Amino acid sequence: MNILVLMGPGMKSLNADGQAGLNAAQLEVRLQKEAMALGANLEVVQSNHEGALIDCLENRHVTFGGFLIFPAALAKSGWALREEIRLLGLKAVEVHFDAAMAKGSVLKPVCVSQELGVQGAVKGLKALVSAGTEKKALLGARKKTSAASEAPAAAPKTLGRKGKPIA
Numbered sequence: 351m352n353i354l355v356l357m358g359p360g361m362k363s364l365n366a367d368g369q370a371g372l373n374a375a376q377l378e379v380r381l382q383k384e385a386m387a388l389g390a391n392l393e394v395v396q397s398n399h400e401g402a403l404i405d406c407l408e409n410r411h412v413t414f415g416g417f418l419i420f421p422a423a424l425a426k427s428g429w430a431l432r433e434e435i436r437l438l439g440l441k442a443v444e445v446h447f448d449a450a451m452a453k454g455s456v457l458k459p460v461c462v463s464q465e466l467g468v469q470g471a472v473k474g475l476k477a478l479v480s481a482g483t484e485k486k487a488l489l490g491a492r493k494k495t496s497a498a499s500e501a502p503a504a505a506p507k508t509l510g511r512k513g514k515p516i517a
Contacts, residue, residue: 351482353385353475354414356403357396358422372468381418384472388479400424404434415482416441418474425455435460441481443474 361374372380378394385392393414395406403424407417419442421428435442435457444461446452458464462481465474 351390351415351479352413353390353392353478354406354410354417355381355392355394356406356417356419356421357394358400358403358420358424358428359398360422361396361420377468377471380468381471381475384475385479388476390475390479390482392475400428400431404431407431407434407438407440411438411440414440416443416478418443418445418471418478419457419461420445420447420471421455421457422451425451425457428456432457432460441478443478445471445474 355378357374363374374396381394382392395403397403397406417440419431421431421444424431425444425446442457442461444452444455444457444464446455446464446466449466452458452464452466455464463474463477465471
């Protein structure tokens with residue numbers, strides 16, 4: 351499964367978690383290790399511009415089973431990002447390092463969960479991979495049973511008129 355990690359404004363220079371003392375590069379390494387252990391591929395994209403994050407989602411959303419988003423300042427102002435997540439129907443886990451930023455986030459309603467800190471990011475990653483694995487198993491079971499349970503094709507509709515069917 352492929353997971354996309356989006357990091358918002360200032361994340362490259364931010365001390366990601368005061369308790370763990372990780373910076374953004376160390377956080378990325380930690381998440382990569384966790385993803386490998388789960389059998390997932392992780393791609394990290396950081397931008398200080400909301401439009402660049404939206405472009406990334408639009409261009410690559412079909413190749414990812416879900417994504418972690420560290421919105422930073424976009425938690426309060428990322429209305430366009432929120433709309434993009436909603437329109438694409440993406441599974442997103444929002445991660446913050448500041449509980450105050452998490453509290454008023456505009457992204458919360460379109461995310462499956464909201465987590466805090468490095469441990470929250472790992473928890474969110476595990477949840478996304480687990481959800482993707484369950485979905486693949488379910489789709490595999492549907493494919494096996496769908497061929498046997500296909501109903502015969504319905505007769506073409508004529509809208510109550512005699513004669514040629516309406517295409």
